[in-house]
Structure formats: structure tokens, C-alpha cells
Amino acid sequence: MPEIRQNLVTKDWVIIALERAKRPEDFKKRIKTKEVLPEYEKKCPFCPGNESAMAPEETLRIEKNGKWQVRIIPNKYPALSKAGERLRKVDGIKRRLSGVGLHEVVIETPLHNMTTALLPEKHLQCIIESYRQRYNEMAKDNRIEMIIIFKNHGEAAGTSLIHPHSQIVATPVVPTQVRERFINTQKYFDENLECVFCKILAEELKDGTRIVLETKHFVAFIPYAAMSPFHCWIYPRRHSSSFGDITDDEVTDLAVNLKLTLMKYYHGLNDPDFNFVIRSSPTDMKKLDFFHWYVSIVPRITKVAGFELGSGMFINSSLPENDARFLREVKI
Amino acid sequence: MPEIRQNLVTKDWVIIALERAKRPEDFKKRIKTKEVLPEYEKKCPFCPGNESAMAPEETLRIEKNGKWQVRIIPNKYPALSKAGERLRKVDGIKRRLSGVGLHEVVIETPLHNMTTALLPEKHLQCIIESYRQRYNEMAKDNRIEMIIIFKNHGEAAGTSLIHPHSQIVATPVVPTQVRERFINTQKYFDENLECVFCKILAEELKDGTRIVLETKHFVAFIPYAAMSPFHCWIYPRRHSSSFGDITDDEVTDLAVNLKLTLMKYYHGLNDPDFNFVIRSSPTDMKKLDFFHWYVSIVPRITKVAGFELGSGMFINSSLPENDARFLREVKI
Numbered sequence: 001m002p003e004i005r006q007n008l009v010t011k012d013w014v015i016i017a018l019e020r021a022k023r024p025e026d027f028k029k030r031i032k033t034k035e036v037l038p039e040y041e042k043k044c045p046f047c048p049g050n051e052s053a054m055a056p057e058e059t060l061r062i063e064k065n066g067k068w069q070v071r072i073i074p075n076k077y078p079a080l081s082k083a084g085e086r087l088r089k090v091d092g093i094k095r096r097l098s099g100v101g102l103h104e105v106v107i108e109t110p111l112h113n114m115t116t117a118l119l120p121e122k123h124l125q126c127i128i129e130s131y132r133q134r135y136n137e138m139a140k141d142n143r144i145e146m147i148i149i150f151k152n153h154g155e156a157a158g159t160s161l162i163h164p165h166s167q168i169v170a171t172p173v174v175p176t177q178v179r180e181r182f183i184n185t186q187k188y189f190d191e192n193l194e195c196v197f198c199k200i201l202a203e204e205l206k207d208g209t210r211i212v213l214e215t216k217h218f219v220a221f222i223p224y225a226a227m228s229p230f231h232c233w234i235y236p237r238r239h240s241s242s243f244g245d246i247t248d249d250e251v252t253d254l255a256v257n258l259k260l261t262l263m264k265y266y267h268g269l270n271d272p273d274f275n276f277v278i279r280s281s282p283t284d285m286k287k288l289d290f291f292h293w294y295v296s297i298v299p300r301i302t303k304v305a306g307f308e309l310g311s312g313m314f315i316n317s318s319l320p321e322n323d324a325r326f327l328r329e330v331k332i
Numbered sequence: 333m334p335e336i337r338q339n340l341v342t343k344d345w346v347i348i349a350l351e352r353a354k355r356p357e358d359f360k361k362r363i364k365t366k367e368v369l370p371e372y373e374k375k376c377p378f379c380p381g382n383e384s385a386m387a388p389e390e391t392l393r394i395e396k397n398g399k400w401q402v403r404i405i406p407n408k409y410p411a412l413s414k415a416g417e418r419l420r421k422v423d424g425i426k427r428r429l430s431g432v433g434l435h436e437v438v439i440e441t442p443l444h445n446m447t448t449a450l451l452p453e454k455h456l457q458c459i460i461e462s463y464r465q466r467y468n469e470m471a472k473d474n475r476i477e478m479i480i481i482f483k484n485h486g487e488a489a490g491t492s493l494i495h496p497h498s499q500i501v502a503t504p505v506v507p508t509q510v511r512e513r514f515i516n517t518q519k520y521f522d523e524n525l526e527c528v529f530c531k532i533l534a535e536e537l538k539d540g541t542r543i544v545l546e547t548k549h550f551v552a553f554i555p556y557a558a559m560s561p562f563h564c565w566i567y568p569r570r571h572s573s574s575f576g577d578i579t580d581d582e583v584t585d586l587a588v589n590l591k592l593t594l595m596k597y598y599h600g601l602n603d604p605d606f607n608f609v610i611r612s613s614p615t616d617m618k619k620l621d622f623f624h625w626y627v628s629i630v631p632r633i634t635k636v637a638g639f640e641l642g643s644g645m646f647i648n649s650s651l652p653e654n655d656a657r658f659l660r661e662v663k664i
Contacts, residue, residue, distance in 0.1 A: 001413045002431025004505060015431060017411045079349045079639075079647045081333045093535045093555055099334025099347060109641055150638030158637025173336060176343045177644025180512050203425045223427055250595045277642025298641055305490025306482030307411075307501055309630055310609025312509025315411045 005225035008196055011106030011184050013313050014225040021315045024326035027229050027301045027318065029270040037113035037162065045076070046163035048110040059104055060134055062126045070124060070130045071107040072168075078103035086143040086172045090179070098145050102170040106130060112163050114270065116153065117262035119164075124255035127166070131278070132251060134168055136244045139278060139283040144170045146178065146282050149243070154273025156300040174282045182291065189290035200224075201235050210324045213263065217250045218257040222320040222327075228302050229318035230269065234261065234295040241288035242305040243280035258295070265299060268330035284286065340528055343596040345507070345645050352649045356658035358504075359650065360560050360631045361602040363535040368402050369445035369494065377408070378495035391436055392466055394458045401455060403439040404460045404500075410435035411501060418475040418504045421472045427659035432475050434502040438462060444495050447603065448485065449594035451496075456587035463610070464583060466500055468576045471615040473597035476502040478510065478614050481575070486605025490630040506614045514623065517556065521622035529624030533567050542656045544596065549582045554652040554659075562601065562659070566593065566627040573620035575612035590627070596597050597631060600662035605632040 003016045040047050045054035048068070060072040074082065080101030087098040108127050109119060116124070131149050138147055151166035152159035190197040204210055206219050211230060212220040220234045234257055236250060246254070265272055280293040308314050335348045372379050377386035382398070392404040406414065412433030419430040441451060448456070463481050470479055483498035484491040520528040529589050536542055536553050544552040544564060552566045566584060567587055575581055576585070612625040640646050 001416055002411065004363050004429040004431050004503075006427040008425055008427070013429070013503075013505050013507060014502075015411050017409075017431070019413065020409045020411065077349075077352045079334065079347050081351070081354065084333055093340050093532055095338040095340070097336040097345070099349075109624070146643070148639055148643045150642045152637045156635070158635035169643075170647065171336075171345075171347075173345050173645070175345060175643040175645045200425055275638035275641050277638050279642060296642065303488070303490035304636065305484045306607035306609050307480055307499070308609060309501070309607050310482045310628065311478070311480050311501075311507040313503065313507045 001124075007201060007213060007223060007225040007227075008188070010181055012225070012227070014227055015313065016225075016319060017315050017317050018319065020315075021319055021322075022229075022317055024229075024268075024322055027269055027272075027299075028121045029301070031270055039111050039113055041112045041163070044112055044161070044163050046071075046105075046114050046161065046315065048109045048164060053207060059137075061129055062130055065243055068110065070109070070126045072104050072130055072134055075105050075167065079235070082173065087236040092306040097173055100172050102138055102141070102144070102168070104134065104168045106134075106166045106168065108164040108166060114164055115266070115303065116151070117259065117260070117271075119265040121255050121259050123183055124259050125252055128246075128251050128258075129165075131168070132244065132246055135147075135280075138168070138170045139244055141170065143172050144283055145174045146171045147243075148277065149280075150275060150277040152275055154271075154300065156273035165198050178282065184289045186305045195239055195290055195292055195295065198239055201237065209321045212324055213257065213260055213278065215253050215257040215260070218244055219252040220257060220261045222324040224320060225313040226318075226320045226323070228298060228316055229263070230272075230297075230299045230301065232261065232297040232327075234258065235292065236294070239292055241291040241293060242283075242286065243290045243293045244276050254295075261297065261327075263332040264327045264330045265297075267332055268327055269299065269301070274298060275300065280284045333373075338353050339555060339557040339559075340520070340532060341517060342513055344557070344559070346559055347645065347647045348651060349647050349649050352647075353651055353654075354561075356561075356600075356650065356654055359601055359604075359631075361604045361633070370425040371445055373441050373444045373495070376444055376493070376495050377446050378403075378437075378439045378492055378493065378497060391469075392462055394462055398441065402441070402458045404436050404462055404466055405439065406498075407435040407437050407499065412503065415420040426453075429505055432504050434470055434473070434476070434500070436466065436500045438466075438498045438500065440496040441497060446496055447598070448483070448496055449591065449598040451591070453587050453591050457584055460578075460583050460586050460590075461501070463498075464576065464578055467612075470500070470502045471576055473502065475504050476615055477506045478503045480609065480611065481612075482607060482609040484607055486603075486632065488605035489607045510614065518622045527571055527622055529567060529625055529626065530571050533569065541653045544656055544659045545589065545592055547585050547589040547592070552593045554590060554656040555570065556652060557647040558648055558650075558652045558655070560632045561632060561646055562581055562597070562604075562629075562633065562655050563648075564593065564659075566590065566628040566629070567624065568626070571624055573623040573625060574615075574618065575610050575625045576615075584626075593629065593659075595664040596659045596662045597629075599664055600659055601631065601633070607632065608632060
């Protein structure tokens with residue numbers, strides 16, 4: 001009999017379809033002939049040497065020995081416009097905001113053919129440090145209410161450029177989904193006098209079956225109601241609602257945790273396409289008791305179809321406990 | 333400057349990314365060499381002649397001249413189990429329901445190589461009639477709270493079988509997304525003493541710029557805050573919260589409207605992959621003033637990436653008014 005599990009944060013129900021369940025091995029990416037990529041590609045706007053011609057402007061640069069390690073640049077085709085005022089307009093059923101905001105690209109490495117999982121820990125630390133700096137800088141802009149840091153890896157995850165990069169979008173509005181989740185997590189806090197994320201983390205550590213790996217400050221685990229195979233959360237152990245408040249020590253440790261987790265995907269599932277996102281509180285809300293920032297990784301190995309689009313419920317054809325055990329056992 | 337538009341039903345914000353905007357023509361599916369398919373395929377479980385060996389059981393059959401036109405069968409790999417009781421269990425952070433429910437497949441035509449858009453109107457009428465019959469039959473099951481009728485067309489929409497088919501899933505729980513939308517639409521009703529869907533329909537008809545086509549009982553249009561290019565809603569003109577209450581006359585007319593709309597996609601965008609879903613109220617809620625059933629069509633011509641997964645907001649790189657004009661002008 002399948003099981004329908006509830007995600008305690010979102011209250012969403014997920015069908016764990018045991019009768020359709022596959023073995024974790026079945027989700028491995030099938031690799032045709034793997035394309036051999038060069039370290040440098042002359043048409044790539046993110047490759048070193050091409051900066052001045054293709055991507056001159058930059059908002060942040062982390063250097064070592066006079067060479068950049070990480071660069072952050074404005075997106076050439078931004079979803080939101082940097083200049084302008086935040087205006088709201090209601091006109092009958094038409095409610096709109098001016099599309100002001102920031103949209104930047106984090107070039108994660110000078111190497112065109114690298115992949116995030118294989119970067120040295122120290123390098124991942126630079127990337128996370130660059131996220132923190134831009135996050136806190138963008139948060140000072142009065143028009144900004146929310147900052148979303150995310151990565152699209154591979155075609156199924158929505159990327160078109162191969163050179164390793166992530167993105168930061170700062171929006172002039174709090175997404176409705178975030179507000180709706182806050183209603184749930186705030187209610188949980190009011191009833192239990194504790195943060196639901198802290199509670200989940202404590203229970204998961206006690207149970208152990210869904211843990212992928214632990215480091216000093218972070219824990220990677222498969223959620224009890226994972227929405228799709230190998231969906232993974234990385235929670236900081238310390239309660240904090242904003243990614244902007246991450247400490248130096250936590251930056252260093254998140255690099256370790258994220259690298260190990262991504263390596264497990266890379267080796268265990270043959271470098272699957274995936275998205276990751278840092279879920280933080282709105283920029284104007286400081287030190288919330290009822291929200292806890294975290295990283296969510298969603299491998300894109302199954303497709304969202306009509307049922308999911310039409311109900312908001314998900315069907316997961318893999319058992320979270322099996323996914324966690326499989327990842328724990330991947331040797332890296 | 334981009335525009336951020338609010339969907340009045342879901343309250344979700346959608347970035348209409350005008351600086352990235354493409355022309356409607358750019359969304360046409362690129363067809364490599366189109367595979368020529370046979371009318372009958374001996375390994376297909378949905379083809380006539382293969383019923384007894386591969387899909388003997390059926391829950392509904394519509395015949396003409398002794399031959400079936402539409403068959404509904406249980407899904408061979410159901411997401412939910414037909415037998416069993418609906419049990420709820422809370423165990424700390426683990427909240428779950430037994431996975432009971434119904435999962436059926438609607439075989440839309442005996443012809444393996446047909447496509448829904450090209451079926452005759454009369455045939456589409458049989459399909460919609462079969463949906464209605466099964467919907468009302470499933471709704472009698474006391475364990476069922478919600479019935480989702482949907483179609484996955486093409487690989488990007490999540491289908492693996494070519495033979496034209498749609499699906500019906502009946503769940504033992506109301507999806508959280510549906511309950512959250514009800515809070516919004518009920519509040520709208522309380523404040524304005526009218527259904528928000530009726531209001532949207534009236535305003536869209538007055539405005540005209542987002543209308544795709546009108547028939548006697550239904551109107552197809554691109555939502556003001558369409559979540560992705562060519563996302564389309566088909567609303568019944570008559571206020572009714574449940575698809576189960578569709579009248580004979582409306583079944584006939586929905587066949588006309590759906591066929592014309594799908595034909596416009598088929599010819600205008602080169603048979604794009606798409607999902608459609610019928611959004612109806614929970615089965616136990618009858619005649620709601622604040623909800624209106626409708627059909628939602630989502631062409632799968634762009635990918636959901638990290639930003640959407642991480643915020644619940646969407647970026648639409650096409651202008652709804654342009655999409656509607658383009659579809660209006662497609663000759664069929």
C-alpha cells in the first residue's frame with residue numbers, strides 16, 4: 001500500500017508510490033557518449049580572457065594570485081530591471097508591480113569544463129562567501145524584499161550555458177508561496193513554542209534513517225515527504241532565519257557539506273541534472289523564531305506532469321529512506 | 333521594464349520578463365524527423381486487439397457499431413491503491429495517510445497514431461462524457477476527497493506511452509494547494525460578494541486582448557498572469573464549482589472548444605508537448621459560491637528551473653497578450 005506523507009513545513013501531501021517504486025540505482029543518469037569539453041571556450045562569456053569583450057561589468061570578484069576565482073556579473077538578459085522605482089498598480093483585476101530588482105550570475109570557476117561537485121573545498125568556500133557578500137549588499141536596497149540564490153545544473157534543470165555558474169535574483173515582493181509557508185510555520189511555533197525546522201532536524205538526527213551526512217554545522221538529509229527521488233535538504237544546526245547571517249565558520253563548513261553531498265550525487269547517480277536553492281527569509285524580516293534558512297537540492301531525474309501541475313501534490317516513486325541509505329553508502 | 337503580475341486566483345506573482353521576451357513564433361516546437369507511427373502497435377497495451385492479453389479489466393467503455401471508441405481501465409502501476417481503508421497516523425513529525433484511492437487511464441481512441449487535437453468533435457465529446465461518468469462514480473466512494481483529471485502529451489509533459497490517453501486520480505485528501513487557494517477565493521467572495529472567476533471572465537471578455545476563442549458555453553483565454561508561455565484557461569460561462577455538474581449541452585460545447593483550442597496549439601506551435609488538467613472542487617463540497625471549475629492547459633515549451641522551485645514565482649518570457657493574438661490568428 002502506498003503512503004501519503006505530509007511535509008511539515010509546507011503542509012503539502014506527497015504520494016510515496018511504493019508499487020511503482022524503483023531501486024535507487026534505477027535513477028542513475030544514462031550517459032550516452034560524454035562530450036569532452038575544453039578548459040577554455042572562445043565563445044563562452046564566462047571564460048577568462050573573454051571578460052572585456054563579453055562581460056565587462058562585475059559586482060564582485062574574488063581573486064587569488066592576481067587571477068579571479070569567482071566573478072559575479074549582471075545577467076545579460078535580466079528577468080528584472082536594475083533601474084527604476086518600485087510602483088504598485090491596481091486596475092480592476094489587473095494588479096501589477098514594476099519589474100525592478102537585481103539579477104546576477106555567479107561565475108563559479110574560471111574552468112569551462114569543471115563541475116561544482118569537483119571543485120576543491122576552498123574554492124566552494126569562495127563561492128559561498130561571494131553569495132553572502134552579494135546577499136548582504138543587495139539586502140540594503142530598499143526596493144528589495146526577497147533574495148533567491150539558486151543553481152541550474154544540466155539541461156533538465158533549465159540551464160543553457162555549460163560553464164559552471166549560479167544565479168541571484170532579488171525581487172521587489174515576497175513570493176506568495178513564502179508567505180503561505182510562514183502562516184504554517186508561525187502557527188507551528190505558536191502551538192509548540194519551537195521552530196518546526198529545529199524540531200525536524202532534532203527528530204531526523206534521532207531517527208537517523210533519512211540522514212545523508214553530517215558536518216560540524218550542517219546536516220544533509222532526505223525529507224520525510226521528499227517531493228521527488230533524492231530531493232535533499234541541508235539544514236544549519238544553529239537556528240537562524242537569514243542566510244545573510246551565516247558566520248565565517250559556517251561558510252567554511254557549508255562548503256564541506258555541500259561538496260560532499262554533491263559528490264555523492266555525482267558519483268552515485270552519474271552527475272544528474274539538479275537545481276539547488278538557498279531558502280532564506282525576506283530581507284526586511286530579521287531574526288524570526290519560526291523560520292530557519294536552508295539549502296534544498298532537487299535532482300531533475302523525473303518529470304513534473306499533469307497531476308502535479310493540477311493538484312500541487314507530488315508522486316515520488318522512490319522511498320526517502322532508501323535514497324538516504326543509497327547516498328550514505330556512495331564512496332567518494 | 334519588466335512587469336510583475338498577480339494571479340488573482342492563486343495570488344502568485346509572475347515576472348513577465350519583457351527584456352527576455354521572445355516572439356510567439358520562437359516557441360514553435362522544432363521537429364527533427366517526425367516518426368511515422370502505425371495505427372496499430374502489437375506491443376501497445378491500449379491498442380484494440382491487445383485488451384485481453386494486456387488490459388482486460390475496464391471501468392467504462394463507450395462503443396459505436398460494436399467497437400469501442402473510448403475505454404477506461406485501472407492504471408497498471410497505480411499511484412494509489414484501490415483496496416483498503418483510509419487511515420490517518422501521527423507519529424511525531426511523521427504524519428501520514430494510507431495511500432488509498434483510484435488511478436485510471438482513459439484510452440481516448442483505438443488509433444495508436446492519433447492525437448487528441450485531430451480527433452473529430454463527436455469523439456472528443458465521448459471522451460469528456462467518459463470523464464463525467466467516472467468523476468461522478470468515483471465521487472460516491474466515501475474515501476475520496478478530490479478527483480484530478482489530466483493529460484500528459486509528449487515527453488516533456490511526462491508521458492511515456494504514445495497511444496493517446498489521459499488519466500484520472502482520486503485522492504483521499506484535499507491537496508493543500510487547493511485549500512490555500514480556497515482561502516483566497518473565499519476572501520474575495522466575502523469582500524466583493526461575487527466569484528473571482530466570474531469576475532475575471534467578465535473582465536477578460538470586456539477587455540478582449542487575452543481571449544483565444546469563445547464558444548456557446550466556454551471561453552478560452554490566456555491568464556493576465558500566465559505562468560509560462562501559452563498557458564491557457566478554459567472557463568465555463570455558467571458558474572459551477574464542480575466538473576461533475578457539467579450539463580449535456582456543456583459536454584458537447586466543451587468538446588468544440590477544447591478541440592479548437594488544441595488545434596490552434598497543434599498548428600500554431602507544431603504539436604507542442606502539453607499538460608491539461610480539469611480543476612474542480614473537492615467531491616464533498618457542493619455548489620460553492622466562491623469556486624468555479626475550469627480547464628488549465630500548460631504547454632511544456634520552457635523549463636521550470638531553480639528560481640521557480642525556490643520561490644514559487646514564475647518567469648514568463650512571453651507577453652500573454654501576444655500569445656493570445658498569435659493563437660487567435662492561427663488558421664485551422
